[in-house]
Amino acid sequence: MTDNVINTQVLVLGGGPGGYPAAFKAADLGLDVTLVDMEKNPGGVCLYRGCIPSKALLHAAKVLREAREAAELGISFGEPTIDLDQLRNFKDKVVGQLTGGVGLLSRQRKVRFIQGRGEFVDPHTLSVTLPGGETMQVNFEYAVVATGSRPTTIPAFEIGSDRVMDSTGALALPDIPESLLVVGGGYIGLELGSVYAALGSKVTVVEMLPRILANGDEDLVQVLAKQLAARFEKIMVSTQVLGMEAVEGGVRVRFRSPQGDPFEETFSRVLVSVGRKPNSAGFGLENTGAVVNSKGFIEVDEQRRTAAPHIFAIGDVAGEPMLAHKATREGHVAAEAIAGHPTAYDPMAIPAVVFTDPEVAWTGLTEMEAQAQKRPVQVTRFPWGASGRATTIGRSDGLTKLVIDSVNERVLGVGIVGTNAGELISEGVLAIEMGATAGDLELTIHPHPTLSETVMESAEAVSGQSTHVYKRK
Numbered sequence: 001m002t003d004n005v006i007n008t009q010v011l012v013l014g015g016g017p018g019g020y021p022a023a024f025k026a027a028d029l030g031l032d033v034t035l036v037d038m039e040k041n042p043g044g045v046c047l048y049r050g051c052i053p054s055k056a057l058l059h060a061a062k063v064l065r066e067a068r069e070a071a072e073l074g075i076s077f078g079e080p081t082i083d084l085d086q087l088r089n090f091k092d093k094v095v096g097q098l099t100g101g102v103g104l105l106s107r108q109r110k111v112r113f114i115q116g117r118g119e120f121v122d123p124h125t126l127s128v129t130l131p132g133g134e135t136m137q138v139n140f141e142y143a144v145v146a147t148g149s150r151p152t153t154i155p156a157f158e159i160g161s162d163r164v165m166d167s168t169g170a171l172a173l174p175d176i177p178e179s180l181l182v183v184g185g186g187y188i189g190l191e192l193g194s195v196y197a198a199l200g201s202k203v204t205v206v207e208m209l210p211r212i213l214a215n216g217d218e219d220l221v222q223v224l225a226k227q228l229a230a231r232f233e234k235i236m237v238s239t240q241v242l243g244m245e246a247v248e249g250g251v252r253v254r255f256r257s258p259q260g261d262p263f264e265e266t267f268s269r270v271l272v273s274v275g276r277k278p279n280s281a282g283f284g285l286e287n288t289g290a291v292v293n294s295k296g297f298i299e300v301d302e303q304r305r306t307a308a309p310h311i312f313a314i315g316d317v318a319g320e321p322m323l324a325h326k327a328t329r330e331g332h333v334a335a336e337a338i339a340g341h342p343t344a345y346d347p348m349a350i351p352a353v354v355f356t357d358p359e360v361a362w363t364g365l366t367e368m369e370a371q372a373q374k375r376p377v378q379v380t381r382f383p384w385g386a387s388g389r390a391t392t393i394g395r396s397d398g399l400t401k402l403v404i405d406s407v408n409e410r411v412l413g414v415g416i417v418g419t420n421a422g423e424l425i426s427e428g429v430l431a432i433e434m435g436a437t438a439g440d441l442e443l444t445i446h447p448h449p450t451l452s453e454t455v456m457e458s459a460e461a462v463s464g465q466s467t468h469v470y471k472r473k
């Protein structure tokens with residue numbers, strides 16, 4: 001039996017990777033916390049419909065690829081078979097385990113978790129509609145809004161067919177379509193396209209801009225694009241989708257080519273992944289005094305405080321980049337600010353990782369940004385063909401690069417493409433946050449043989465030569 005009215009010090013609305021760490025940190029700092037989310041357990045988009053299920057499926061894709069390529073090592077399994085029900089069960093089990101774990105952690109911390117849909121009635125009151133339809137009221141001193149984001153939709157693509165999917169639909173893995181069109185060459189489209197391609201679908205990617213992953217440095221993206229060109233049916237850039245219609249057994253899609261010519265093609269399914277929109281409307285935010293900008297993000301200061309000083313906003317709803325780890329850091333800052341600690345959200349580098357195979361990761365200043373800012377930098381690159389470790393695992397398709405300040409040799413940016421780039425990038429984030437110079441990376445002894453040596457060897461090239469690359473002067 002739930003009390004109809006609850007008084008709490010800190011209300012957190014939304015239990016994603018922004019909201020639940022904010023609630024946990026506030027509880028750890030001794031505050032009374034109530035966390036409200038529509039799901040049975042905290043977890044948000046990331047755990048239920050984003051980071052986690054996509055990575056579980058990408059793991060399966062990697063296993064498939066490795067099994068197919070093992071013949072090169074003299075090991076043969078034959079063509080792998082796929083039990084789709086079992087794969088779905090694996091993914092759902094992973095999601096259940098992690099969301100259940102977060103629910104347990106919430107109870108251990110005595111965070112009051114309420115499953116329901118919240119709506120602000122006034123600056124200090126949230127009304128919650130519970131799953132059974134009854135309502136309750138939460139009176140709060142402080143609130144943290146962490147309502148996240150949802151896929152961007154395009155009216156011309158809404159044709160009332162379940163063959164046109166968003167990322168949530170694609171993660172449900174309804175079947176292995178014979179052909180799949182991925183609209184949008186960003187990280188979500190490329191990750192999910194990679195899963196379907198590994199399962200056996202003929203995947204086509206269409207991107208309006210001149211290249212996929214347009215905000216990553218071209219030399220890094222090229223390494224991935226080369227691999228994808230072999231695994232995907234095709235990647236069409238500078239190409240626009242004009243519209244689509246449901247036809248027997250598929251979706252007919254109309255395109256405009258880079259030269260401006262219209263053409264049509266039919267696919268078994270379409271995945272629309274053209275970006276995400278903040279969830280800043282429809283839950284009474286206007287009754288709190290918080291202000292939303294023209295892009296739909298809630299405006300916040302460096303402590304993530306909104307225009308209403310007792311209300312904070314974090315995660316996807318509070319601005320780019322829409323990434324889980326950024327949301328978590330903001331959540332901690334908001335909780336610390338509420339507890340009265342001197343704190344600020346002031347990162348020097350936020351890593352971005354594309355979990356394709358190979359992975360692409362970058363952090364800090366990209367070479368592209370340095371050029372746009374006309375900032376004097378030195379860029380060094382270490383090709384993985386020269387890495388002992390990359391060679392032993394048959395993965396010399398990689399590159400590590402550093403963007404170094406020409407004046408003081410500080411590390412400004414790190415970019416890596418290659419297997420496990422997502423794990424390797426953390427050294428770059430730490431280097432930037434600690435104000436490390438290229439010399440610091442060069443003098444740090446890295447274990448041999450590892451892929452991490454590629455960071456050290458890129459740093460060696462700042463003052464001289466990488467040990468395993470010789471460039472004629």
Ligand code: FAD
Nearest residue numbers: 014016017018044045046050051118148315316322323324
């Ligand atoms: P969300 O995770 O969106 O959570 C918001 C929560 O608020 C939801 O649970 C929602 O139910 C709840 N909510 C909203 N309104 C209300 C209301 N009125 N009442 C009650 N509850 C409400 N990011 C990464 O960093 N790495 C990745 O690998 C990655 N992969 C992704 C893959 C996919 C397919 C997708 C879609 C996203 C991915 N992301 C990834 C992005 C990541 O999921 C988001 O950046 C992250 O979830 C944002 O966290 P958040 O706390 O802001 O909100």
